[in-house]
Amino acid sequence: MIEIQNLSKSFGDLLVWENVSFRIENNETVAIIGKSGCGKSVLIKHINALLYPDSGKVLIDGSDIHALDYVEQRKKRQLFGVLFQGSALFDSINTFENVAFPLRYFTKQSEEEIRENVMQSLSYVNLEESASKQTSELSGGMRKRVGLARAIVLQPKYIMYDEPTSGLDPQTAEEINELINQMADALDITSIVVTHDMHSVLKVADKVAFLDRQTLSWFGSVDDMKHSDHKELLDFVTASEYQIKG
């Protein structure tokens, strides 16, 4: 379980958000939504301690990740898989090696076991055929899927998706949404999805955290969101629906 307690963050004089508190239960999918620049990606970088808050805590299974020493913190980070906005694939190695990367360094698996696990992860994202391709040969959607295969190869407890559908065509975005659901169901993963794509939210999320006006403006289930009278949330959802329907 992930518990965020009164988290505040500023960069110099710029307040990103303050007093953000919510809880993510095991095996649920929470979407963090909000306008561009509201600090969604900054928030998930606090969850695995890539960034430190000015005040507040992030409890991962009860322990404050920012209070741990670096070695313990790194162990906690291994509970997370992260799909970055730009996929963050290592461009000096091919697709197979990108997915094998965490296995080579964090497990003592034989070459055969590594191959088996990598191909299994690639099969989840339908990319077994592309294992030998250089990452520069992959399309945007394929890069996201390889990033996802790498994120799940160590069978993480939590997975964080940073704008998983941004920059993708509707069909590929839909495939990614399907994959997020598949991962959650097949691997019992707790998911955090940062997005401003409401179609994606409706497709994958159990709960929604809405960041607005430098704080957590609304938090609740997707069903509650549909019937909410929270003005800013409604404006955000309505604007997205206009975009979807044209």
Added chain:
Amino acid sequence: MHSLNELGKYSSLLYQALRSSTEFSTYRKNLFQELVKVGYDSVPIIVLTGVFTGSVMTLQSAYQLQSAFIPLSTIGAIVSESILIELAAVISSLVLAGKVGARVATELGTMRVSEQIDALESMGFNSVSFLVVPRVLAGILMFPVLYIVASIFGIGGGIAAGFFSGTVPPADFLQGARMYFYPWNVVFGFVKMFVFGFIITSVSCYKGYYAKGGAEGVGKSTTDATVLSCIFVLLADFILAALLL
């Protein structure tokens, strides 16, 4: 204030690198790759630099010392000692600041702006141990080796230039080189290259590791890394000369 802040961040990165240098299994593979990139891949440019430095110096010395009262062996002594004590180390390092420093800063800067460093940290890697330690170690270990290459080809270039231009016969050149040879000068050259290797790789790692923005940010970090490396190499050259000679 800004410079103090930069110095603090640079010191902090070096401290992290020193602390994580014990995690050999994390950077072993990268270290071997870096030894090849910093050392083996730099040999052609160092050979070229050495040969031309030695050749030009011989021709210029011969031109300046045209006198019946100055033995030709003096040219060999001046050229070989200048190469061993100063030129093989400093000119090579300035060239390597462009070749090695720019590469290191660009690689790390690109990894930073494309979130590859965040990806490493997210997986539970110590990114400093994985990226910075092998590059700095490769610099410290390979720069002295490149000094040997630069010295051999510098003196060799001097001998060849003297011979082909007809100004200094090889026997006279070598006689002068032997006569004024002090082993300490070679030790001094090694010490310099050890320090320069550390400066160039650590400054470039620092600039790349903390690069910001997109392509423009990477370009800026690369330029800063090269310029700062050259400045600090010249500064360190002066300090070492004042301390050790």
